[in-house]
Amino acid sequence: MADKLSTQLFGTFFLFFVLQLSVIKSVELESVQNLEQAQKGDTMNGVNQIKKYLKTYGYYHHDTKHTLDDQFDDPLESALKTYQEYLGIDVTGRIDSDTIQAMLTPRCGVPDGLVSNYSFPGAPYKWRTRNLAWSIRNSVTGFTEATLSPIFAEAWKSWADVSPFSFREVKNNVRHEIDIGFFPNNHGDGNPFGRAFAHAYYPTDGRVHFNENWNWTSNPTKEKSKVDVQSIAVHEFGHALGLDHSSEKAAVMYAFFNPGIMKRDLTDDDKKGIKALYPS
Ligand SMILES: [Zn+2]
Ligand SMILES: [Zn+2]
Known part of the structure; x- marks a missing residue:
């Protein structure tokens, strides 16, 4: 009896887990598809995530007028272009599939300096001692x-x-x-x-x-x-x-x-x- 109950319980939890996964997955896909349609001036769910990513890695520089909200603003377009240029993908200024793909690729947590080839963050970030x-x-x-x-x-x-x-x-x-x-x-x-x-x-x-x-x-x-x-x-x-x-x-x-x-x-x-x- 106890075994049967635990099997049933497990089954219920398992089903719940699978449902949760599929719900999360479809929401993600939907918002990604939406974002691919996003144009400058649009307000769309999830744009703030893109802004946050680009800000974290040194691309999105917002002024007081523009914030980390869901609006596709000028600073976002220029951030996307710089990011795409750095990656060597098509410079569209849009949240296209190549760009989303790149954002899903694991990376180092240090922001990019945006200089071609090797670069330094600026003086005087050097050790005196050798x-x-x-x-x-x-x-x-x-x-x-x-x-x-x-x-x-x-x-x-x-x-x-x-x-x-x-x-x-x-x-x-x-x-x-x-x-x-x-x-x-x-x-x-x-x-x-x-x-x-x-x-x-x-x-x-x-x-x-x-x-x-x-x-x-x-x-x-x-x-x-x-x-x-x-x-x-x-x-x-x-x-x-x-x-x-x-x-x-x-x-x-x-x-x-x-x-x-x-x-x-x-x-x-x-x-x-x-x-x-x-x-x-
Ligand atoms: Zn790094
Ligand atoms: Zn740390």
Whole structure:
């Protein structure tokens, strides 16, 4: 009897769950389709989400007249154009399917600087010292601080090989410039991750924050649904040294990234960037 009841209960919950999913899915699809029709001057449900996304990543700059509401305004059109240009997709100034697709692609949480190729956020975001100490604050599911340590060391080595820097790991209670850790979505710095993999602060802040809600791996070739720690580390360490995003898709400093891939080696664009920032 108890078994039958629990089976029934489970069945009910399962059905409820499936219904919930299909409801959520259809609402999402509907609003996306609507947004593709949206033109300047229109007010449409969901436009505020697009504005919020573009503001978070440094594209939407609203004045007092325009806000993060559902109106398709001038600043939104120009933000969409800049975003599309950065991505190398058709510059339509509309919320078209390519644009929506791009917005659904996981990425780094640091806003884009909008300069072609390698770029810097602006002076004086540079380290004076060439000897930086880094430290691991905590670990994440699937890792220990001991297994993370050689991965981060490799990531630092990528930059050390092409710059005047030397990096060394220290214990967390020893004075260090770079502090690396894994955090929940809201973690007290005013920059919740959302779907971002990670973010890092420019010099001389030194904080590198990974999103603990992603599944992390050291072997993305085998674990296709997980995110390669080392690839993201090389990218975020680039920010911690003062580099902004590159518009070159192949570059480590490109903002977008997907689970299951590896991008651990610096490209010429990345190397030119760090060399221009730190010639010696
Ligand atoms: Zn980034
Ligand atoms: Zn953070």
